[in-house]
Amino acid sequence: MKRQKLVKLIIGFGLVAVLAISIPLVSGCTSPAATPTPEEEPIKVGIATTITGALADDGRMHVRALEMARDRINAEGGLLGRPVELLTADLGNYTPTELAAVRDTLKSAGVDMVNYNWAVYPAVTDYLMEIDSLVMHHGWVSVDWQEWYDNKDSFPYWMTLNQTEEGYGVPYFQALTNPEMVTWDFPNKKAAIIVCDLDYSVVQAEWWREEAERAGWEIVLYEIHPVGNVEFGAQMAKIRQENPAIIFMSSVISTEVIAAYADFLENPTDSLFVITWVINKPEFWSAFGEQADGVLGTVPGFFMVDSAYTGSNPEYQTYYAKGRAIWDECLERYGERPSLQTICADDSFWVWAEAVERVGSVDDYDAIMEAMFDYPYVGATGTYGFDRDTHAGSYQAGNVPLGFYQIQGGEVITLAVGEGENAGKNIEKITDFQVPWWLE
Amino acid sequence: MKILQAEKVTKLFGELAAVSNLDFEVESGEIFGIAGPNGAGKTTLFNLISGVYPYTGDIIFEGKSIHGLRPFQICHRGIARTFQIPVLFSSISVYDNIRMGAHFGAPKEKNEKELIKEIIDLVGLRGQEETIAANVDLFDKRLTMLAAALATKPRLLLVDEPTGGLSPKEVRASVELFHKINQELGVTIIIIEHLMKVMVEVCDRLMILNNGEKFCIGSPQKVIQTREVIDIYLGG
Amino acid sequence: MVVSKILRKNAFMLGALLVLALLPIALRGNAHVLNILSACLIWGVVASAWDLSIGYASVWSFGHIAFFVIGGYTGAMTVMYLGIPPEAAIPLGGVAAAVIGILIALPCLRLHGIYIAMVTFGVHLVLSTFILRWRDYTFGATGLSGFERIQLGQYVFSSSVPFFSYYVIFGVSVLLLFIIYRVINSTIGLAFVGLRDSEPFAKSLGINEYKYKLIVFGISAFIAGLMGALYTSFYGTVSPFMLEVSTFLMVLIMLMLGGLGRFPGAVIGAFVITVLSEALRPLVLWRFVILGAIVITVMIAMPQGLMALPQTIKSFARRVTQRKQIKKDSIKTSSI
């Protein structure tokens, strides 16, 4: 009897001791692996992104951009003569525990800048602000930015390349019904809208819908489905009944779009299949190959890498050249073409790096931000000058164009580029629209 | 005085009548035996009395109907039972098994510890209290089950095949115990048993069931000499 | 005399408590590690509350993560919309979860095993729809954040103030674990075990199974909901993402790895799984593959769970010594 208690006691203490020993090991595991060069202390850049979970693909594309940028800058002698070192922290499925881990590891490593892509969870913003480093956010999501904007007094060091998705709905509808871009006689003025239940998608769809109704279109289906839904049988039944001229799918999750499109292809209607953000993601068209031809989409920012820019706009020519360079490097180095994520992340890094060079300091955040305000940085996706109030890069200059795309021959081809308030009306046409194969 | 009256009790399992149109009465203070071949409906009858299944007809206990009451309510009215297979609370001690009956079955009992002690002494489980119930032998398992049932302070006890698998010595001890329970505690007992020898020793009256129907009832010596009863048992 | 007896009887638990109480000081406020420890405690209590239901009462409720999330939302929303002080919102989260738990228990009264599992899991599945539909108040999939936290002087209860917050969580967890321990050792716990081990016999001994089903749903949902509110307050955010299968799976694994119905096994399971899953983080995609493999291996080697480790080791030792004994004996006989 006594021995039993003793054994229990020993095992109990043993377990706790093992835990106590392993916990510091845990924190040790996540500290940076690369060794700094002996002469100069490295500049640490933290990457807050999704390495695992449903958005792991986006995270991979994000990290690649920064790896390429790091190697480029280190090959040129580093930033301010110091090597740049990356520290990746996984946002995973955005569970609170993961967010806290991201914050704690980046904070304890003492990163000089946090490069963050996007989420639709304001909580991520809260956690990143607590790291107390400058955050370069290259998202297109208003909730993340809004959370910072509401708290800007307590934490000013947040820079967003492009803070809102609201604008994309209106110009998108305008461009679709712009005869300069889409050369197809709509058989009717009916549209079906399928929306993923995430803020980003819902906001975009709402704006799209309002513009459509203003133009006298009838919305025959407006369906918000749960995140991660893959069964669209009933929605397609309704669509097949109504036969609308446009099926608009507002979703950021490629699996949903692929599933809906696969169901659509089973028995296609006389409709244009129109999507948003997912058009730039390789997993969409790699799932369908030739069958993806004809799908239309839009993404914010100049993202023209499948089709060459042959127009006369000198700014666009510069953007294109920069984007193409990243594209080629990514393809060569990783055997996979980049997504918009990559190109944008690259911009967000170099905006910052240039500002740091000009200021000559990496931790004087006020001065670095000052160097970014109003300064026209010409990147691969547009020209950025940050607004003093919103800290958003694209609005002040109004120089970040909106691209409208179609998949043709298995590639994402730019149909037109628009800019400014009526980006869907005043467009520069690049490539001819192709009537989708199921409508022929 | 009648402690239990069954009136036209019928239980159907689908098409099959497990108990059909059964009438009988149990006198207060007696030991009443129920026998019959396998599938005669003996255990089903216990399940009906203790409220496990719904049924048609009526069962009256101490002048009040217990039809439609749930098992725990029937226990609180004063009927306790044991099971054919010892279904003990195997992960806790023998003492806690008995405490389960005392605490939940006799909620008004002030002196719970005293009650448990008395019952342990009565059934003869002293020394086994702290053993985990899964680890005691079959006889002690049956005794524990019986003790837990007695701890609910019943006036009627239903005992289902208490001697199955026991040695002759243990069977004898069981018989003595039932007499003791009946006489010292004044508990009326209904007992299901297939050993006729035990029945003759224990029962005041014996009822034979066949195919869910009452076949005959009377003093055990008389009943077992009935030609038809012998036929039933020999599969006639 | 009595004190020393209690000390000796609960040496394991008291020792563990002492270590847990002193560990933060030894760690000198390492934020990352402290937050992991806090998560261990939170999940430990949630898993123990769940154990009360599955392990002790054998009521296969799959709604505990839903109760946890209900508690979290209640805590956050009462603070945000009703202006209730955050200290009061945390027990309110428990109350809300308990009310819903009891409501769910009603259709479960007549059900058993897997059928209860389905009804309660149904609540889990429906909850996310409800949160998404009630967008005006819950902000849909975006989730809630930025609500007021508990404040004690200059200290804020938040994962960014790990030292202070750890002790708050430690205090609440110890209190709740003590409540669970008391419930297990009370007559309520006795009734749970009775219904688990042999329901027909328990009922025939006067146990009202409906009453105890309601009690077990009430208590375990209350604790899960309270921990949900505490978790939400600690991390400052709650979203329907918590309802993903992965959370459910992990907590269930913690509970079962520790050993069903073997308090405080669930707490040990929670520590082991949480720490392992953090330690394996550098493996990125292979992390959960390895974790799954570890769970399977441990269970095949030690089917009774971690809490049975002493017995397993002892029986193994006994077998080894017996074998040695047999060997010795055979040598002896052969030499003769």
Add this chain to the structure above:
Amino acid sequence: MAAEQAVNLVIVGITLGAVYAVMALGLSFIYGITKIFNYAHGAFFTWGAYFAWMLSSGYLHLPYPAVVVITVVIMFFFGFGYEKAFMYPLRRFAGWDITAIIVTLGSALLFDNLALALFGTRAKRMPYLVEGNFVVGGFTITRHEVVTLIIGLAIMVLLILFLGKVRQGMAMKGVAQDQTGARIVGIPINKIFSYTFAIAAALAGVSAILLAPKILVYPTVGWVVFIKAFVVMVFGGVGSIKGTAIAAFILAMVEAFVTFYLGGIWGTPIFILVLIIMLTIRPKGLFGTW
């Protein structure tokens, strides 16, 4: 117009119903016979889908009949090996049924994430079994749907025949009713367990082949189907093939109509509501036997 819509919805419901039924039968089979609740059943589906994908559009581009046969054979041995490796060693101890649950939980974690690590998050697409449509009386029905329905029904009939007429099937039924009893009369329990898992895994493979072209192949796809199969199994009553089949069609129909009229977000809540109402009336499901 209304009639046409209804017919379209019935077609959607029937096709989904056939697949849910096949999946739920596997789950119900394992639970009914071995009393193990197999959390890894979703992972079986996922891996069946990945095998089919690798054989078809992923790497080998085999013709469909070959894909079906090879996938079913692979899944059969997958289930067999799974039982031998993970479930069999547990049965040395009492209380193994509880331990088995956590091992299935652990293997769900393992297999899901193995798929993630090997194939990535990217959803893979599989071609339809047969392309093209039938036009019957003005209604368009895709050939894939017709084939799905035929395979689904055929499997149910085969299972009923197997359990009712074939010796091994009858032995399985015996084990389902009473494990100790079955052992006493000399039924080889270990063998029965292995074959039960093997058949269930093969069924998961079949449903994966039928459903993957519609809902894609990605690491967590199994859970979507698993949860629905779970509801179907409980609704129909564990162990009843008839109950499972009817439940699958009822629930799929409910889901299709609810999605159509109220929107996709209400699919699950109504699904669950129907289940709870059902269980309050019949606590053991529609035709619960085991």
